[in-house]
Amino acid sequence: MAHVEHDVISGQNTTGHEWDGIKELNTPLPKWWVYVFWACVIWAIGYWVAMPTWPTTSDYSRGMMGYSSRGDLANELELQKKARSQWMTKLEAASLQQIKDDKTLLNYAMAGGKIAFGENCSACHGSGGVGVAGAYPRLADDEWIWGGSLDDIHQTIQYGIRNENSESRQSEMLAFGTGDALDKTQVDQLADYVLSLSSKTPAAGSPGEAIFAERCTACHQEGGVGTKELGAPALNNSIWLFKGDKESAKQGIVNQVTKPRHGVMPAWAGRLDAATIKMLAVYVHSMGGGK
Amino acid sequence: MSIFKHHAKVETNVFFLAVGILLTVIVGGLVEVVPLFTIESTIEKVDGVRPYSPLEQAGRDIYVREGCYNCHSQMIRPFKDEVERYGHYSLAAESKYDHPFQWASKRTGPDLARVGGKYTNDWQVRHLMNPRDVVPESVMPGYPHLMRALDQSTIVGNLTTLRIVGVPYTDEQLKNAKAHLVEQATTTAGAESAIAKAYPKAVVGDFDGNPQVVSEMDALVAFLQVLGTMVDFTTVDHTKIQR
Incomplete structure (x- = not known):
């Protein structure tokens, strides 16, 4: 079936195949391409020797250049x-x-x-x-x-x-709202007082003050200045970590007193x-x- | 060079061509793939790498399900800039029990190979709920739906399947899988708990702030918190892991 013809115009032979009258020239690869191809093969052999490439049964060839990423x-x-x-x-x-x-x-x-x-x-x-x-x-x-x-x-x-x-650093604030520690009204009074601590006029003489003095001053100190060694924050300023916005401020204090959160x-x-x-x-x- | 002149005979014959292709592929496979299973140095010999605890494994499945790997890699490459930022480069040994591994190839977010212990549980939960609450410039989506209860019915089957493909879960671990899963997310015993003893370095406790329910969030955070923490690199002989 192969019928190789010589093409006069290009000076090349055809492959011998023909499809609907279309014949394909069998032009050899350009010389430069062939040289580059063989150069790559030789480079690869050098690479095998120089770099870690070949696997052995339980290890691999390290290569003469000792490359290691x-x-x-x-x-x-x-x-x-x-x-x-x-x-x-x-x-x-x-x-x-x-x-x-x-x-x-x-x-x-x-x-x-x-x-x-x-x-x-x-x-x-x-x-x-x-x-x-x-x-x-x-x-x-x-x-x-x-x-x-x-x-x-x-x-x-x-x-x-x-x-x-x-x-x-370790410390844990006690939960005061559980068991018989403080009842709901007391927590409420305490929250009112703690809130007032951060204003310019602490509610002196309020029932909350008495509860605060009894329960809270061990860590938060009198006047709520806080104790750095215990990580007990100052309560006498308007910087709060777990309080929330202005409207929910009191609720935030109630939450902290009853179910304390602790930063980690x-x-x-x-x-x-x-x-x-x-x-x-x-x-x-x-x-x-x-x- | 006459042999090269006859290549047309092979190329124009379907049978010889197919045989030639087959031989080429077989040789390629033998040289490039098979040695990975036989060369001892493929997986570094380091201490500490253990199978994931049931809760971590469940979290890992969620990690895969949610497509975290689309934006986060778990592969610190041995480059100076990566080691400076993320910590010690990843070892093959560290993902030897990963099926499939989560090395990934794209970093829209940071690499997570050593994110374990870097942030607190609280931060991880907050960040997963809505990343912009803590990182205003983040483009990561929120995953608040992870607060739903974790489906625990498949965990024993999952671990058993993993054992078939070579993860060395013991019979004891499989038997206790469900109990371990719940314990890791609820215990208050810390390092003294049975789960922490069965799976060293597992982070235990309530992760998501709701001790009543073992949620998908608990599982995912437990997984994130163990990432990259199993190997103690101060005890690794670096000449032994050099490749």
Whole structure:
């Protein structure tokens, strides 16, 4: 069936096939293409020798160049660590106060702290530390539940709050609305008084004041100034974490007294290195009115 | 080179061509696929990787059902920028009990391979209910429907099936699957609970703020909280996992 013809115009033979009078030229591949093809084959053989390629029964050929993507990464990280070590070792050695006082070190810590905050902290505390109303405290103000000194902040970031870490900050507000602790009227009176604490005129002499003095001052102190060591927030100002908006403020207090909510924060000590945590502490301290 | 001149004979004969294609595919498969099952270095030898607890596995199924992998990868590649942001690069060993694995290939959202423990349960629930409540610029959809009760009827069957494909659940674990599932979402015993002992590093407790119902939210958050936490990298010999 194959009938090869010579085509005068192109100077090539046909393949010998014919479909409805259409014949196909059997033009050889361009020389450059053939050379590139064979060059690739030779390159592949070189690649087998140089790079990790061939599987063996229980292992694979490592290649003469000893390439390893994970090894490369380890080297890169080592180089990076060296490049940063000038600052990181200084940060590790310096106290938080020293970092704050040293202008160049502070500059570095602020830049590094900002990046680490964006990746690790802003999910809850918001970019710039604005916080989430009713859930996560605002860091860009001068109200601190567990203390706002450099050391307090550093401690909180390292070990977190009410988590599994043995060093984490722990405290639990008691539920006063259950059992025989406080009845409904008493809770109501107490909420009225606590609400008044944050105004300019606390309701002195009210029944709520007596209940507060008896039940709450152990942690929240007289006048509701709070105790940082226990994470008992100050009640004598208008910064509230779990209160809600103005209309539901009293209900928010009633809820907290009867069914307390407790904020939780993860520990970062295992996840971030010591220098990064210091940078974060300095950065967070700078956000608002760090004490 | 005369052998190359006769290739037309193979190419124009259906039988020889089919045999040739078959041989090529067989060789390709033998060289590229089979060794992955026999080479010992494919799966790194590290301690700590365990099968998912029933609640985590249920959460994993929800993760797949909701298509989380369409926007989130679970694969930290061995690149400097990824390791800096997400933590230690992912090991093959860490997804050896994943059927199917959730490495994924697209990151509209961040990688989740080491999201376990990074945020609190409370944050995860809030974020899943409406991501913009906590991350104003987020484009992730809300998943408030996950607050419905979890269908627990299939869990034993699921784990049994996984065992068939090689996940080493013990008879004990299969027998207690349902009890473990409920316990993980309700116990207050923490690390002392039976579930935490049967599945080390499992995060236990009420996740979604409703201890009465084991919800899909409980399951998904339990899964998210264990991601990337099983291997303790401070104990890993890095020369042994280098590839």
